[in-house]
Amino acid sequence: MSIHLTRRELYEMIWTRPMTKVAAQLGISDVALHKICEKHRIPAPGRGHWAKVAAGKPPKRVLFRDVSDPLVDRILIQGSSAAKLPPEVQEARAKVKAEREKRQTKPPLPAQSGQSDHPVVARLVKKLEGAKADKDGFIRLTDPKLFAMTISPAAAARALVIAERLMTCAEARVCRFDSDPGGLVLVADGESMTLHLVEQTEKVRHKPTDAEVNALRKWEADRVRRQQRGQWFGDWDKPAIPEWDYVPSGTLVFELDRGGGWDGLRRRFADTKRKHLEDMIDDVFDGALVIATARKAKRAEDARRREESEKEAQRRREAERRRVLHQKRVEVLDAQIEVFARASQIDDFVEDYLARHPYLDLPESCRRFIDWARGYAEALRRTASPETLGAKLDAHQLMDDATEIHSWVRVV
Structure with a gap:
């Protein structure tokens, strides 16, 4: 849903109601609304403005100034795709959110990774112990009886902890895992979806190796000799030395239902400064249940459209x-x-x-x-x-x- 506004219209909206309510009306977050105001030079109420209004002491508005640039004056707001979700999916999101807030206990963390008796975890321990990283530094697992993973050896211990918590939480959330050629798939509310554990990369400047430097020098010397002899030469076979390397960053990400589409549902769960992926297992299962509801709603809608x-x-x-x-x-x-x-x-x-x-x-x-x-x-x-x-x-x-x-x- 696209919304077209002028600077003056948005200015009146944010000085009439709190920005959180205006953002909800426009189908975006309050952070996104703040960024729009900054981009289009719209003065916004400061911290504590609405508290003073509630106390009966409304502060004066910041003066609105017109601009000559029509591109700045015109505002296009692309509403969140989540606002277009079917009612049953929005209800499922609200339900899992409420249940998550009520939930007081978390699945118990194992004292030490690899001590779980679950056969999947035991198999994963053996697999990681004998796994070798590829040239880019990552271990890639696609075993039908294990979780699909692309991680560095340094993240193996965390991967075991995450696997143990997944198994523990699955039993509590009435979910299960089924075998699949690409790795175990999560079955939530009867819907099967892929689950990948991926370690992100970070870009670092490449340090040329001795072999790369020697190959380049040899090529340049050969080009000089060809030039002196009057022979034809080109750059097509020039050894390429990359400018950047992409190395494991240590940040782990869960990709749920990979390739599921752009429908506003959360399918990606990553480490943050405040919360590690090990503590997001409940969030992953909540997301899976919402995705399952969305799939069923989509099938019902597709069936309705086919019937119509x-x-x-x-x-x-x-x-x-x-x-x-x-x-x-x-x-x-x-x-x-x-x-x-x-x-x-x-x-x-x-x-x-x-x-x-x-x-x-x-x-x-x-x-x-x-x-x-x-x-x-x-x-x-x-x-x-x-x-x-x-x-x-x-x-x-x-x-x-x-x-x-x-x-x-x-x-x-």
């Missing part, structure tokens, strides 16, 4: 059937009108001809022609007799409103 689409297609087919049926009835009617009109024309011709030329005075051939014309008119009328017309209508079921028209061939 099928109904609309059926309505179009029915309208087309009725149109074709009406068209075929009109074709039969036009044919009958044509037959009767032709017979009437013949009768008029015969009557007019005999009025001018008495029948007995006509030559034999003319009398025979007049008699044939009268018979032809009568034959035309017989083709439109109730018996003939009824048989034709019944053969094609044209007067049955529920009949199916399978052919575009003319009935007549």
Whole structure:
């Protein structure tokens, strides 16, 4: 949902109501609203402003100043995608949040990583003990019976603690883990979703190795020799020395339901300054339950749309059937009108001809022609007799409103 505002409109909003309420109305966070105000040079109420208002001593507003730049004056706010979530998903988010606030106890931390009796943890201990890091310094696990991991050897101890807490918390949250070729998947409320433990990287300036420096010097010396000999040379085979290295940072991240889409739901849980990933296991399961609700809501919505689409297609087919049926009835009617009109024309011709030329005075051939014309008119009328017309209508079921028209061939 996009919202277009001017600086003056947003200024009036934030000086009329607290910014937290204005942000909620716009579908963004109060931090995002503060940044928008700074970017567009909109003075905002300071700390304690609304407390003074509540005490009956409202401070004066900061003067609003117009700007000449139209790009600064126009504000486009892209609301959070979470605001577009179905009601049942928003309700699930509120429910897990309330339950998390009520929850007083946490799954017990093992005294020492690797001491859990759970077979997954025991298997993980053995796997990490024998694992070797790749050239980039990471261990990559994709065992169907273990969690998918991309971590450095230094993070192995934390990975074991996290695995133990996952197993302990899963039992309390009525969730489970199933095997999958890429690693264990989390099953929450009947919905299966991937779970990856990843260690982030940090960018550090690359220090060239002796081998890289020697390779570059050798290439440059070879280029000088080619140049002196007048030989062709290019840079396509020049040894490349990277400017940066990407090394393990020690920051661990859970990626839940990888590739799940941009729907405003939380799928990423990372270490912060105040909270480590080991203490976010409950948050991971809460997120999984909300994702499960969202999936079910999406399937229900998709089913509803498919049903509505099928109904609309059926309505179009029915309208087309009725149109074709009406068209075929009109074709039969036009044919009958044509037959009767032709017979009437013949009768008029015969009557007019005999009025001018008495029948007995006509030559034999003319009398025979007049008699044939009268018979032809009568034959035309017989083709439109109730018996003939009824048989034709019944053969094609044209007067049955529920009949199916399978052919575009003319009935007549």
